[in-house]
Amino acid sequence: MNYSLDAVTKQYVVRRQTVPALESVSLSVQKGEVMGILGSSGAGKTTLFRLLNATLRPTSGSIRVDGCELGGMSSGDLRRTRRRIGTIYQQHNLVPSLTALQNTLCGCLGRWSLAETIRSVLSPAKADVEQALHALELVELADKRHARADELSGGQQQRLAIARVLMQKPEVILADEPVASLDPTLTDGIMSLLMRVGSEGRRTLVVAMHKVSLALEYFPRVIGLRAGSVFFDRPSASVAGDLLQDLYSGSRQESQRIQDEDRFQREFGCAR
Amino acid sequence: MKTASNANSAALDNGGSYGRIWTPQRAAAVLAAIFVLAICWEVDGVRLSTVFQPATAAALWTFLRGLFPPDLSPGFLRTVLRALISTVATAIAGTILSILIAVPLGALATPILWRRGILSAGDDGNLTAALRSSASRAVFAVLGFLRAIPDLVWGLLFVAAVGLGSLAGALALAIAYAGVLGRVYAHAFADVDPRPLEALQATGATRAQIFLRGVWPQALPNVTAYTLYSFECCVRAASVLGFVGAGGIGYEISLSMRLFEYRQVMTLILAFVLLLALTDIVSRRLRARLQPNAGSTRKQSSSKGASDVPSKRFAWRRAGYAVLMVTVAASFYLAGFSPQHFGEANIMNNMLRFSRGMMPPDFAKDFVLSLGPLLVQTLAISVLGTIMGILVGGILAIPATSTLVLAQRDAPGARSSTERGLRWSVFWAARFALNLLRSIPDLVWVLICILVVGIGPFAGTLAIGLHTGGVLGKLYAEVLEEVPRQPVEALRALGAGPLQLLAWAIWPQAKRMLASYTVLRWETNLRVSAILGLVGGGGLGQAIYNNVQLGFYSRLATLLLLVYVLVIASDWIGDTLSRRTAGI
Numbered sequence: 001m002n003y004s005l006d007a008v009t010k011q012y013v014v015r016r017q018t019v020p021a022l023e024s025v026s027l028s029v030q031k032g033e034v035m036g037i038l039g040s041s042g043a044g045k046t047t048l049f050r051l052l053n054a055t056l057r058p059t060s061g062s063i064r065v066d067g068c069e070l071g072g073m074s075s076g077d078l079r080r081t082r083r084r085i086g087t088i089y090q091q092h093n094l095v096p097s098l099t100a101l102q103n104t105l106c107g108c109l110g111r112w113s114l115a116e117t118i119r120s121v122l123s124p125a126k127a128d129v130e131q132a133l134h135a136l137e138l139v140e141l142a143d144k145r146h147a148r149a150d151e152l153s154g155g156q157q158q159r160l161a162i163a164r165v166l167m168q169k170p171e172v173i174l175a176d177e178p179v180a181s182l183d184p185t186l187t188d189g190i191m192s193l194l195m196r197v198g199s200e201g202r203r204t205l206v207v208a209m210h211k212v213s214l215a216l217e218y219f220p221r222v223i224g225l226r227a228g229s230v231f232f233d234r235p236s237a238s239v240a241g242d243l244l245q246d247l248y249s250g251s252r253q254e255s256q257r258i259q260d261e262d263r264f265q266r267e268f269g270c271a272r
Numbered sequence: 273m274k275t276a277s278n279a280n281s282a283a284l285d286n287g288g289s290y291g292r293i294w295t296p297q298r299a300a301a302v303l304a305a306i307f308v309l310a311i312c313w314e315v316d317g318v319r320l321s322t323v324f325q326p327a328t329a330a331a332l333w334t335f336l337r338g339l340f341p342p343d344l345s346p347g348f349l350r351t352v353l354r355a356l357i358s359t360v361a362t363a364i365a366g367t368i369l370s371i372l373i374a375v376p377l378g379a380l381a382t383p384i385l386w387r388r389g390i391l392s393a394g395d396d397g398n399l400t401a402a403l404r405s406s407a408s409r410a411v412f413a414v415l416g417f418l419r420a421i422p423d424l425v426w427g428l429l430f431v432a433a434v435g436l437g438s439l440a441g442a443l444a445l446a447i448a449y450a451g452v453l454g455r456v457y458a459h460a461f462a463d464v465d466p467r468p469l470e471a472l473q474a475t476g477a478t479r480a481q482i483f484l485r486g487v488w489p490q491a492l493p494n495v496t497a498y499t500l501y502s503f504e505c506c507v508r509a510a511s512v513l514g515f516v517g518a519g520g521i522g523y524e525i526s527l528s529m530r531l532f533e534y535r536q537v538m539t540l541i542l543a544f545v546l547l548l549a550l551t552d553i554v555s556r557r558l559r560a561r562l563q564p565n566a567g568s569t570r571k572q573s574s575s576k577g578a579s580d581v582p583s584k585r586f587a588w589r590r591a592g593y594a595v596l597m598v599t600v601a602a603s604f605y606l607a608g609f610s611p612q613h614f615g616e617a618n619i620m621n622n623m624l625r626f627s628r629g630m631m632p633p634d635f636a637k638d639f640v641l642s643l644g645p646l647l648v649q650t651l652a653i654s655v656l657g658t659i660m661g662i663l664v665g666g667i668l669a670i671p672a673t674s675t676l677v678l679a680q681r682d683a684p685g686a687r688s689s690t691e692r693g694l695r696w697s698v699f700w701a702a703r704f705a706l707n708l709l710r711s712i713p714d715l716v717w718v719l720i721c722i723l724v725v726g727i728g729p730f731a732g733t734l735a736i737g738l739h740t741g742g743v744l745g746k747l748y749a750e751v752l753e754e755v756p757r758q759p760v761e762a763l764r765a766l767g768a769g770p771l772q773l774l775a776w777a778i779w780p781q782a783k784r785m786l787a788s789y790t791v792l793r794w795e796t797n798l799r800v801s802a803i804l805g806l807v808g809g810g811g812l813g814q815a816i817y818n819n820v821q822l823g824f825y826s827r828l829a830t831l832l833l834l835v836y837v838l839v840i841a842s843d844w845i846g847d848t849l850s851r852r853t854a855g856i
């Protein structure tokens with residue numbers, strides 16, 4: 001799957017005030033590419049992900065997926081596009097009262113018909129359950145398959161979110177801060193799992209994080225986002241220290257942005 | 273759904289049975305449900321054939337056509353206005369009286385003052401303490417009894433004791449809501465911080481002083497909020513009490529209904545809905561103003577203003593109190609609390625005679641046995657009515673859930689204006705239908721259903737089903753809209769459609785709330801089904817009505833006890849069920 005973003009701007013309106021999140025972002029991602037996105041909190045990473053997984057409409061600019069403009073798609077086309085893009089959320093976004101197995105099965109929703117969905121609520125098909133168990137084994141959660149999602153630890157929830165994406169069999173995987181809440185040992189495990197999943201079947205892999213060393217270690221291409229626009233976009237070998245310094249420099253604009261972010265979170269109850 | 277989800281995980285547990293939809297547990301649950309349904313169906317005398325007869329459709333059509341246009345002639349509007357004023361006056365007088373009864377009783381029933389905790393620690397174990405403790409418990413039980421007898425039954429009793437009119441209504445509200453408020457107050461009093469009370473006791477204060485200076489000030493915000501809410505309920509109840517002859521707008525509705533003046537019925541129902549909406553707005557405004565945190569910011573800002581024009585603010589406040597006092601006095605007068613009225617009707621004597629007639633309750637074997645079928649019928653009405661309400665409400669709630677139906681505002685993609693318009697109209701049509709079902713009181717639904725299927729339990733069942741459908745549908749839609757949104761977002765992002773979102777992301781998160789709302793509503797419906805008979809909807813109410821009319825007061829006393837037991841039992845079943853549903 002190829003992405004091309006052209007002059008994409010996204011603004012939120014909070015209490016009749018316009019809060020910019022992304023300003024004129026242009027970039028392209030080739031099929032099978034593996035890349036990291038760096039930036040401090042509030043730089044617009046999460047907004048960029050929502051645009052990439054076709055759940056958010058940009059205020060202006062165009063997003064093309066394999067040459068098709070997202071803005072012109074019907075609801076059905078949009079769903080078919082979303083099915084091809086897997087997202088791993090920062091807060092995992094699992095359904096808390098479903099078991100690990102049931103959460104994994106949710107990955108199939110995009111390809112299930114209505115009849116299959118109804119059936120799956122009562123009792124899912126054997127083939128699907130076997131696939132889901134296989135996915136859970138890959139993330140080493142097979143023994144937790146009957147535990148509710150909200151009974152799992154943070155690292156386990158993270159792996160469960162990956163299992164759901166595996167079940168979805170997407171062409172692109174977007175991961176938003178997949179290791180932000182994990183300790184170093186778990187971090188290595190999750191990162192290598194992600195890389196393995198990405199390299200299987202030449203999936204496009206886009207990972208947002210704010211740990212610079214990790215990003216430079218794992219990703220050949222790195223994009224730096226600052227204050228809602230692309231600050232740099234280059235091979236990780238050529239990302240130098242002063243560039244990073246500037247990326248994270250705490251300008252006044254930055255602290256304003258963090259305030260906006262806080263207000264937004266209060267308003268909508270989720271990260272932007 | 274508890275059984276279903278258990279069966280689901282059971283099916284997943286043993287490796288061989290993936291894909292089996294019919295597990296033994298599920299089959300048993302379905303069979304049991306069919307069995308219960310069949311019994312209720314039989315007892316309620318459900319005759320679907322009647323509903324789908326051409327004659328029924330014709331009767332319904334005549335009724336619906338008869339409603340339009342509403343009667344807006346000046347003469348009738350004057351009647352409506354008088355009925356509205358009398359309804360509000362009854363509600364105000366009833367609320368004030370109920371507060372006067374509920375505050376002392378609530379204080380007496382408060383455990384922390386009389387029974388346990390730091391205040392009673394000093395004199396634990398002696399006889400006075402034991403007496404005090406049991407007296408307090410007894411008061412709590414009395415409040416429970418007052419609350420358990422439905423307001424409509426109190427209305428019927430007072431109509432029999434003091435005659436037709438608002439006076440009976442106000443007295444009925446006073447007693448019924450004294451029970452409700454007394455218990456709520458007792459809880460509010462029990463929730464206060466006990467440490468200040470301890471300090472007051474250490475200064476040598478009596479219990480009355482501790483109550484006035486320690487408990488009351490702490491509980492006041494809650495007490496005010498509950499009282500306003502109770503006033504809202506009183507307005508609703510005062511409107512409905514007229515169905516048993518206790519004055520107000522309900523009396524006019526039942527009169528016009530009996531005279532087949534449907535155009536007047538329409539006007540009255542419109543006036544009724546308007547009155548409820550107005551009360552709702554006024555009380556919400558007042559409550560928002562009285563909310564503790566809102567109040568503190570207001571106080572800060574107004575204390576600045578206060579230094580500027582203190583005298584003006586006092587003048588306003590004094591004027592406000594004066595208006596309030598005049599309104600209350602006028603309400604009492606309009607509700608029939610005038611000296612000559614009390615003297616003329618010889619009300620005190622009547623009430624004494626009435627209560628003496630109720631002692632002792634009639635426990636003759638034949639009579640008690642004859643109550644069995646009525647009790648079963650009452651239960652069956654509540655069960656079938658609730659199930660019908662779940663179906664109606666569930667079907668209407670899905671299109672009334674904005675997150676499922678309305679287009680996501682910030683989602684990409686092209687949406688034609690036809691699609692958007694279609695979604696919009698489906699959503700608002702469902703909302704409108706729910707509000708219509710909900711805002712017409714269940715007793716009015718009984719009268720309407722009687723027109724269609726005739727007097728009897730079937731009419732009562734239909735009425736409960738329709739009203740409950742509206743109530744539950746609105747609650748369901750709210751619950752579905754308010755589930756945590758991150759999982760919904762995740763599933764939408766991987767390509768799930770609206771029904772899949774409902775099944776996999778919303779339902780699992782919402783089912784606990786949905787179940788507990790449904791159980792609560794069934795509890796309410798059980799109470800309602802005990803009184804539907806007062807207007808011809810079958811069940812125990814029919815017997816209560818007959819015995820009041822015939823003057824068999826000792827049998828009436830037995831029936832009241834039965835209603836009390838029924839309500840206590842439903843409380844207990846409701847508690848147990850909601851504790852169990854909390855586990856799914």
